[in-house]
Amino acid sequence: MEDKVIFHIDINHCYAQIEEMKYPELRFIPMAVGGHEEKRHGIILAKNDLAKKAGIKTGESLREAYEKCPDLLIIPPAYNDYIYYSHEIRKLYQEYTDHVEPFGLDEAWLDFTGSQLIYGDPCMTAGRIQQRVLQEFGLTVSVGISWNKAFAKLGSDLKKPSGMTVITRDNYKKIVWPLPASDLLYVGYATEKKLRSRGVYTIGQLANYPVRWLKESMGIAGEVISAFANGEDRSNVAETFFRTPVKSVGNAMTLIHDVNDADELRPAMYVLCEAVASRLKDHDMEGSVISVSARSGGLDWYGKQRKIPQPTNVSEEILKTAMELIEESYDFSIPLRAAGVSVSQLHPWHSKRQLSLFTDEEAYDDALRIDTAMDRIRSRYGFYSVRRACTLIDRPLTEFDPKGDHTVYPIGYFRGRKLSDGII
Amino acid sequence: MELYKRYVDVILMQKRTGDITPMYLIWENGQKYKIDKVLSRERRASPVGGCGMRYVCLIQGNRRNLYQEKDKWFIESHQP
Structure with a gap:
């Protein structure tokens, strides 16, 4: 070919x-x-x-x-x-x-x-x-x-x-091989360290290193970088209008000041959950796994996730689980500096819902109606035109618009494709 | 000659086909200038900063570069 x-x-x-x-x-x-x-x-x-x-x-x-x-x-x-x-x-x-x-x-x-x-x-x-x-x-x-x-x-x-x-x-061995391995796509800090411990410093050394070892110590990623180093990357350039299917929707925020307990954090989490819920609805999706991440003032990250019985895209429900997860995973012995919420395992949003004996469907309907009404008001009159009363307690903490302020470009080389799809 | 970036008001004609032609530009003091002719229309970066669709215009016998930068218009002015 x-x-x-x-x-x-x-x-x-x-x-x-x-x-x-x-x-x-x-x-x-x-x-x-x-x-x-x-x-x-x-x-x-x-x-x-x-x-x-x-x-x-x-x-x-x-x-x-x-x-x-x-x-x-x-x-x-x-x-x-x-x-x-x-x-x-x-x-x-x-x-x-x-x-x-x-x-x-x-x-x-x-x-x-x-x-x-x-x-x-x-x-x-x-x-x-x-x-x-x-x-x-x-x-x-x-x-x-x-x-x-x-x-x-x-x-x-x-x-x-x-x-x-x-x-x-004809020239790749001369141009590419002397370069440090870390210049290669997919060789990050951790991989570079592993390679160094084996005496692999350049792309040329990586190319000539036995794939078997790379695979043993790094799994499939080892095979991928070896192929990259040898110029055997056969992945296609995506067509212009190719869109990666959405896999999860999340927002995270560095808080304007550190918070000392869960109650203080709740209003900010509300804003994050509203943004996530609203974006899920924009994609016509709902999800059944809720994850939270938290970063302390010491810059350590904590994270936890949970599968919920019914998929959702309602902020009230996301918040409930998210707060449970935060309280279980973070003890606030060090004040919290940043927090994030995301929803994954997405399914298309059916407005028909499997009824359950143990959930209050009326409360769900109310919460969904509130979300939808707030989204409509915000799309017409701006984000700050309507807000939950609890966010007024600590205005600076909750004065951010996670949906509108940031356009996040989640990029990954494989863009939702699997290795088996013929990348190498 | 040193050029200056000056945002201006513009009166446009938008045709049925969607094409836009600038007809008049209005200076800060309200003075209205007729654009006698658009000599060329190309995407260009301007030496005074910014880029967009550049209309080289003939105004009272002088050539001036008028740019549509996103949703605003500016001229490379000879006047500070």
């Missing part, structure tokens, strides 16, 4: 570059896009070249960043703009192929195999795409071209900004 031609295109330090495009004067000062410090999720999300020169790293706290570079300008993220421009740029990619698979906001794979007949030489076309994104959006992108997705992604990381790297069957 003929090799595929796959592009991986990466918008260089995306959020920071979009801010520079909007306000060109930012190019001349060290600048970073960062979370809100007062809302306590203050980390650097992206930085420009001058900030990078000053040693600023993505993911570090705003305080650390200011220590390194007191003149650093921090801009709060404008997610709506980032989403808008990244979608517009994706539309440009779609002029060249109907297989455009986004990976987060700033990256995408394009399968150019079939498009060669129309557009000709892949490198020329990739160059043309780079030129157009610069001309039309004022942004630089780097491109990796290879016969598989894993190497294409590696390639786009090698030369920045505006770089282009072609990795072929």
Whole structure:
């Protein structure tokens, strides 16, 4: 079979570059896009070249960043703009192929195999795409071209900004194999540590390491990374309109202040559960497993989940189980800093419900009606137009809109597909 | 020449086909300028910041670049 031609295109330090495009004067000062410090999720999300020169790293706290570079300008993220421009740029990619698979906001794979007949030489076309994104959006992108997705992604990381790297069957041993194993997709911190303990530091060493051992110590993931290292990743670039089926719906929040007991936490959990319930209804789903996660001030995570007898998408019911789980899993000896709720094992939502002898169906109907009415009022008049009385006790704690404030892009390489679907 | 980004009010014609043509632009002081001709329409990034659909317009014999940036319009002005 003929090799595929796959592009991986990466918008260089995306959020920071979009801010520079909007306000060109930012190019001349060290600048970073960062979370809100007062809302306590203050980390650097992206930085420009001058900030990078000053040693600023993505993911570090705003305080650390200011220590390194007191003149650093921090801009709060404008997610709506980032989403808008990244979608517009994706539309440009779609002029060249109907297989455009986004990976987060700033990256995408394009399968150019079939498009060669129309557009000709892949490198020329990739160059043309780079030129157009610069001309039309004022942004630089780097491109990796290879016969598989894993190497294409590696390639786009090698030369920045505006770089282009072609990795072929003839040159991959020279280009890819000397790179550290952690550069490879799917080799995270834990995997890297395991590999190191066996003396595997580079992708080349990984490629030549016996698969049997990798499989024994890491299971199927071991086989996957070995295949990636050898260029045997055969996964397809998803078609443009492919949507991963939703598997779970959840929201989490770092609280504006630490809370000391379950009663204090309850109103904030209400807001989270309302958001989850409302999103479930938007998807026409209900779920029967409820999970909670909690993070202490010491930054340790606790989590617990439970299967409930009847699937639900009603906030009252989700809250009841979620609070039980929190109380069982967290003793509040250290104040709680962040909490999350999610619902999984989703089924299509049938408005007909299996009646049970032991549940109060009238209470369920009432709770559902309240949820639906609140959702309708909020969709028309805004999130804060209606709220539960209990959320008024501690306004700062409950003044957040988990559904509207954040667009979360849950991304995973396999995007809901199974390994058996022919990824490798 | 140094250019400045100035958001402006715009009077548009939207045709049955969905196409948009800017007809007049209105400066901050209320002065209305007729756009005599749209010379080109392309997606472009602007040197004054921002990007969008760029309409190169002829206004009283002068060429000016007018941009539709998301849902707003700005001009690369020669006046600060």
